[in-house]
Amino acid sequence: MLKLMKYEWMNRWKIFLGGLTVCILLNIDIVSRIMNKNDYLSLYTGTLFLVVFVMGIVLAVDHIIRMYKSLFTEEGQLLFTTPLSGYKILGGKIANIILESLGIGVFAGIFWFVDYKVILNKVPELEMLSKLPPNFVLNIMKMLMLMLFGYITLILMIYLSMALAKSIFSAIKYGKLLSFLFFILISKVVGTITSWLGSFTDSSYLLANGIDFTIPNTSFLISIGMIAMVFIVTGYLLDRKINL
């Protein structure tokens, strides 16, 4: 599985390096404009957010295309003749997505922290970290992890519908359309199960108390359960039912 991940990355590290370089340059530019109290600050900040947003969309599309290429193009014939099970193939792809997302999160965190420290030297009144409630940072981290789990669930649901199009629905005339409809259905089912399970937990997602809030650990269990369920079904289809 690690070897598969290596080859997925060999094709992409230059793109990531390019994206990182653009972000660093834009970040340096924006911080220097903040320091110099530039008139067009909001315009530049807006541009930075737009660039990061577009990059995020491009990355998400790339995450989807990775499985599309493996299932709907000739390259998949190489991947699926290797003695790797469908679970390992899927696991390799998902592990890469998790690592990339975490890597981006870590970079974003480092950027933010460095920017904050630099700006604080110039504008000390912006100091806010010490004013945050003790639990706040921990729960922010928890919330980010839940967002990552939500993203992985979404990607897995898309992979599942692609796997369906190339397995159970492959001999049906409107198989691709059916698998898309199935994607909508899966989303509905996953959403319903998540809220149904959520109703058994002792608290809502956010227990607000000023700016403090708590994310119950059961939310993690529900998310992991959903990921495991969709992963097992998709892995099974890739392992036993695929028609390339």
Added chain:
Amino acid sequence: MELLRAENVTKKYITKKALVNLSVTIEEGKIYGLLGPNGCGKTTFMKMMAGLIQPSNGTIEINGNKIGTKTKEIVSFMPTSNYLPKWMKIKQCIGYFHDLFEDFDIKKANDMIVFMGLKEDQKVKSLSTGMLGRLKLSLALSRNAKLFVLDEPFNGIDPISREKTIEVILNACNEENTIIISSHLVKELERILDEVIFMDQGNVIVTGNAEDIRTEKGMSIDEVYREVYANA
């Protein structure tokens, strides 16, 4: 010794059946020619052996195992299409095979690449059809697999390189492995074939020892092919 057994294999697609109750046995240590006109089900059957397509009905067993990760460890498949990622260089393709197939012999691959007139630094997307065919064959035959499944290995390869290709295939064959080749170029292929399987409309119509068929019919396999598929 029996290596592959297919029993009543059927594959249904949206509008047609690619394979219809196909049953065949493949033995170890032989070169098989899988022959037939376009659309007779050769590629579908080969992809099934490689684990890329699942039968709608029936079973295929290789070395006593149903198609899956166990059989993929011993089956080396070369498809007609370009299944190699276009961004890769030849040396990266070799690395990929070395990393993902335990039976891949990197020295054999490097020797074969040189013999086939290819260079390690060439990118897959820059290769001509013939060069790509030679690369795919080199990679597939560099595995110490028990079953080699070669789908149209001479596609796009010029007559001179075809001789090299045949030589490479012959060198890969030994008593412990089996090679299945599909091709329309029966005349050039028939001298290396031990067994032939003629397919039509998703089923086996003639199968047997190539020499026996030649003796029995008093004609070459190429002539038998032309006779069998005269109306196809």
